Amino acid sequence: MLELIDVAKSYESCGGAEKLAVLKGVNFNVGTGQSAAVVGPSGSGKSTLLNIMGALDYPTSGTVLFEGQDLAGLGEDELARIRNKDIGFVFQLHHLLPQCTVMENVLIPTLADKQAYSSQEAAKRAAELLERVGLKEWSKHRPGELSGGQRQRVAVVRALINRPKLLLADEPTGSLDEAAARNIFELLIELNHTEEVSLVVVTHSVKLAGRLERIFSLDNGVLVDGKKD
Ligand SMILES: Nc1ncnc2c1ncn2[C@@H]1O[C@H](COP(=O)(O)OP(=O)(O)OP(=O)(O)O)[C@@H](O)[C@H]1O
Numbered sequence: 686m687l688e689l690i691d692v693a694k695s696y697e698s699c700g701g702a703e704k705l706a707v708l709k710g711v712n713f714n715v716g717t718g719q720s721a722a723v724v725g726p727s728g729s730g731k732s733t734l735l736n737i738m739g740a741l742d743y744p745t746s747g748t749v750l751f752e753g754q755d756l757a758g759l760g761e762d763e764l765a766r767i768r769n770k771d772i773g774f775v776f777q778l779h780h781l782l783p784q785c786t787v788m789e790n791v792l793i794p795t796l797a798d799k800q801a802y803s804s805q806e807a808a809k810r811a812a813e814l815l816e817r818v819g820l821k822e823w824s825k826h827r828p829g830e831l832s833g834g835q836r837q838r839v840a841v842v843r844a845l846i847n848r849p850k851l852l853l854a855d856e857p858t859g860s861l862d863e864a865a866a867r868n869i870f871e872l873l874i875e876l877n878h879t880e881e882v883s884l885v886v887v888t889h890s891v892k893l894a895g896r897l898e899r900i901f902s903l904d905n906g907v908l909v910d911g912k913k914d
């Protein structure tokens with residue numbers, strides 16, 4: 686489903702004299718419906734890696750294959766379609782629009798491609814997903830009225846509204862207490878199974894990471910497969 690082959694990423698330093706090599710030859714793959722966690726210290730390049738997986742950023746060298754297609758060979762329109770339709774993102778901070786209701790926030794990704802979905806179908810799926818995450822009663826409320834954990838649930842629903850094939854989450858529980866964090870993780874795992882969406886989660890918590898099928902750790906620019914027994 687998603688494969689990274691010898692992916693490297695470096696940033697120009699301030700002034701451009703030196704390069705900061707963040708990723709130095711990362712190999713990774715996740716199959717349809719599989720789940721994987723990426724752990725590693727702060728600054729090790731986890732977000733950089735996830736952004737490359739989600740076509741939000743480009744590698745300096747190496748190949749990213751999404752369903753066998755080389756992302757480097759795609760035009761901006763095709764990339765935009767993949768980002769919107771095939772990949773769902775959840776970030777550490779929910780990035781919900783404060784002036785929109787929960788329902789409106791969830792429907793935003795469906796607005797870009799009106800042909801994929803009728804607005805009725807989209808609203809039906811949104812209502813079903815909101816019910817599944819326990820937020821049925823909250824659809825007309827605004828994000829400011831919700832707890833941190835509830836907001837993150839809305840962000841998860843929004844990420845799944847277009848039935849993506851891949852769900853990428855960057856520290857989705859980073860701003861939550863332990864119980865709410867566990868809750869969001871359980872939800873991601875449940876949706877990984879029921880929606881058959883591949884799941885990659887970046888997390889600081891090795892304990893939570895252990896709940897996913899595979900764990901990788903990012904160490905000195907290289908991704909190490911921490912095989913589980
Ligand atoms: N746009 C950028 N330009 C220059 N350097 C960058 C850029 N983005 C990230 N970096 C550098 O790349 C390194 C990795 O950053 P990244 O955000 O990927 O780490 P991370 O593992 O996600 O960290 P954290 O756990 O704190 O979120 C850091 O040294 C960071 O300063």
Ligand SMILES: [Mg+2]
Nearest residue numbers: 731732733855
């Ligand atoms: Mg990060």
